[in-house]
Amino acid sequence: MALRTPVRTEDEPVGRTTRRDRRPRPSAAGARLWTWLTLPGTVWMSVFFIASLLLVAAISFGTTDQLGDPRFGTDLGNLKALADPAYRDVMVRSLGYALLTSVICLLIAYPVAYAVALHAGRLKNALIAAIVVPFFANYLVRMYGWSVLLSDDGPVLRVLRALGLADAHTKILNTGFGVIAGLVYGFVVFMIIPLYAAMERMDTSLIEAGRDLYGGPLRTFLYVTVPATRQGAAAGVVLVFLPAMGDFVSAQFMGGPNQIMIGNLIQDKFFEGQDWPLGSALTMALMAVLLLAMFGYLRRTRKDEAEATR
Amino acid sequence: MSATATTPRPRRRRRGSRRRPVFAIATTVVFFVLLYLPIAMVVLFSFNSQKSLTVFKGFSLRWYEAFFHDSVLLGSLGMSLEVSLVAMLGSVVLGVALALGLVRHKGRLGSYAGLIMMVPLITPEIVTGVASLLLFKGLGITLNSGTVMIAEITFSISYVTVILRSRVAALNPEVEEAAMDLGATRWQALRLVTLPALLPAILASAVLIFALVFDDFVLAYFTTGVDPQPLAVRIYSAIRFGVEPTINAVGTMMLAGSITLIGLALAIPRLFGRRGGLDLISGE
């Protein structure tokens, strides 16, 4: 070979060489750039999110000093306190409220998503925007408006009384129903969106086939539409359950002292009672319930996917 | 049974299957009424000439005037705007970088970052709030607007990353290669080609984050100092400890603000004349 190249010296062997070991590879610079882009956000999240969650876990084993400031420790008292009937009842109630909220949202969202996705024609996009936009309006202001609407001499009860559906003693606020109404109002959009998306994807000829097979619209809905949108519904249940379980505003605005939820307890321990270790233990308990729910959901969807691909 | 399914149906039957579902439509109408009525109430009573929150006596702007003469509320408004702006900039810078890195970085760092990005999305705000409060106290940081900003950035990075990640993944890698082929360094390719392609989605998510942070109450409540307090925290105290109709006026203005911003976030991709912006329905 008469070829001479500038980078090659005479005594270097021509031909087979392993360049990987001797020279920087051009793509290495690229990999470094991606690392530098990933690093700041990752460090930020590790410090301000992951570390702080670990701190909550650590403090839940701690105690308070005379000033009410938290101290680290290995005390199991806070976790034992969770079994105390007063706290246990609140946790059971929170779970019940959040589950009922999910069910009610499901019952509202199915007809709404169905009507918007399949029977709204050209209005479809406008209607879905009309559902999403109020969700971005201030949560407190919406909750406040809702509580005014449902108050003892508010418009809803006045209409119900005029129709003879309620008497002078009927209340919505300061009842469990009021709290659930608040949670439903706050989070129903999280149910509608995934259900709407699922119905959009659904093959509408399924419904027509269902009509032929089953006849009635209700039977078609139950045997065709519901199974076809099951994954959307499952996602919606999780998306509603998660924030509903941790909410404390609805119970404060719509409920009374007998309707408090776990979120109110946590808020109380941090702002009124100054028992941060116990508040941390309650937070851990809440997180545990939610992680269980999330785990169940993920297992469910995996199973569904596995069945779908079979 | 299969015989009935394959037999062609008379026409009447087919038209029947397109019949409007009366129950579903009625539910939808009631749903929309109940969805908007509380908001309408707030707006209506913000213009009430009397202090009553249940009886509308006449039109007036007195509660808006009251707001603009209330130095505490104005201070809160200023703080909320400041916090939202900083949180928006901070989370967009970190989130966009992270989204780019996450999609391209194939190592262990990438999978770790991808995992911790998802945790905030399933964590209720109260938990994030408690955790931030404990961290700031533990580090001996005095609570003020700075701590609110840090907490809000933490909370928003995941949103920005999740929104932009799918956009980055959908980019054609050959476009960046083309820029480098034409003499750009990797960094120049990112700046001159990739970021402009992502611009609609970046702007849309920035507007969205601004609106979310401005309206956010729970995190702000846990991480703010005593004075000034973000507007949402003031509203909370006002609602809890005796309602002034001024709150209706503030609420109305916040509603108008958020609706404008959300409208903007949805419209941005169209302003750029292309898809690839923010899709609130399927983008997440």
Added chain:
Amino acid sequence: MTQTPVVPDAPAVPAVRLEHISKEFNGSHAVRDLCLDIAPGEFFSLLGPSGCGKTTTLRMIGGFADPTDGAVLLSGEDVTALPPNKRNVNTVFQSYALFDHLSVADNIGFGLRRKGVPKAEIRERVGAMVDLVQLGGMAERKPRTLSGGQRQRVALARALVNRPAVLLLDEPLAALDLKLRRQMQVELKQIQREVGITFVFVTHDQDEALTMSDRVAVMNGGRVEQCGTPEDVYERPESRFVAAFMGTSNLVSGVYRDGAVQLDGGPSLPVGTRPGIADGSTVDVSIRPEKIWLSDFEPGMPVVGGVIRETVYSGPTTTYLIELAPGVTVAALEQNTARARMEDRWEGGERVEIGYDPEHCLVLGR
């Protein structure tokens, strides 16, 4: 045989030289110990089925993939360690990879701006390029508003305006419909002659490679199977793979002895004396359908009998499937020229004789 760079009358410094390059992805070789020289000004095609390593080879020349082993030399300079922006090559990508936020003119001027060419000169060169690729009047439009063929031209202009030593084209015509593709093939060839830049063209379409190239490298399994002029690789394939890949070819197997191949259970085909093939060895015989005669045999031509099994009429040509022995079928192609008459066409079941020139037979040892 394929390991040494094949180029007739190679100039002292090839525009592109690949020295024993390999590329591994997760332990499997996409390209394996490949050597290739491409002369300046050549229109060179890398041809092969998908997964043969042709795009990976192109990406290694462009700097988008690092060879696991070996070196890439451009005009004699080792660029193996250089990133794409430091190499004097430009690429036309399969997806065109246009910058959607820039106008056509800004897309084309991108490379010149990176190099810091003065504004006035950029304007002039971009204008000239717009004319060359016939995009006059579209300079200010956004790529999104252009048709597929126009986008293709922008991608070409964007690369060519930088006057690279080598232009790499990664299946640039694959996304176009057939008619536009034929037109662009001609245009691309004209442009290449006009600018005199070395083109390295990746394609899986053998027609495209044959029409446009000065030389073609047929690739398979990460290696070059054969490299030569279009005529070389088409008329004188050196392997079973090349014979089969370059258009339809008849492949029959038998035992070679004394200048003839005895087909399994069929006639013996005289193929002439083949010095490289040992008597009694099993071989494949390949002959293209258009090289088989059905009538007007020349004197001395070997003739074999068979039965027409199928007649396939496809406009300008008619293909006959002829069974020479049970299980041994060959295709023969006849032009439907002005002299051929419909009633002369053979029917299924008829006995025919076929003739061929032994020189057109390719005998491949196993």
